[in-house]
Amino acid sequence: MNTRIKICGITRLEDALLAAQLGAHALGFVFYPSSPRALSPEQAREMIAALPPFVVSVGLFVNATPEAVRATLEVAPVNLLQFHGDESAAYCEQFGLPYLRAIRIKSDTDLLQYATEFRGAKALLLDTWVDGVPGGTGEQFDWGLIPHNLPLPIILSGGLNAQIVTKAVQLVRPWAVDVSSGVERSKGIKDPIKMANFIQGVRDACL
Helix, strand or coil: CCCEEEECCCCCHHHHHHHHHHCCCEEEEECCCCCCCECCHHHHHHHHHHCCCCCEEEEEECCCCHHHHHHHHHHCCCCEEEECCCCCHHHHHHHCCCEEEEEEECCCCCHHHHHHHCCCCCEEEEEECECCECCCCCCCCCHHHCCCCCCCCEEECCCCCCCCHHHHHHHHCCCEEEECHHHEEECCEECHHHHHHHHHHHHHHCC
8 A cells, every 4th residue: 555645734835846746645734823834824725726736735723613714715725624623523524525633642542432433534643642732743652552443544643754754654554644843944844855755755665
């Protein structure tokens, strides 16, 4: 299986275009005002319009009001939604778009229960629990906490970088991997060499 690659926290057009050129399958745009990688719907719209075909645009939200999500979607027509807060399944399903449900993993997280509750999700995105931080922490969780019988596809996130992603893909065999801080020069600014090495690391694991 060829593991797909999502580069999240895109804030610049040049980073979006380079990520796509290097082979990223999806790009994440953060619509969470407290994030250092947040951008406006207008900025996202410009980048989405410039993307080549077959690159999925993902809009990330954290406990936003439904009205705020809809207002963003009217400006920035993303293909896929990603929810990183305390959103319920009913909340996630009300926008008429496919969605990912992000789960921040702790030692007692019941992923089978989440998979049942969010069975309408396209996948569960597994990230690291850090108190008060909904994502983009750059910290890794224990991959041994992931059950082998999850009925939904897995997107592995949390502390991934070019040095460990090959091992991560070989051990976990996720449908996709998601990286943000692991390919950055500074928060929100992607590093071309880190992106290239990360994507090559995923490809090496799939050989």
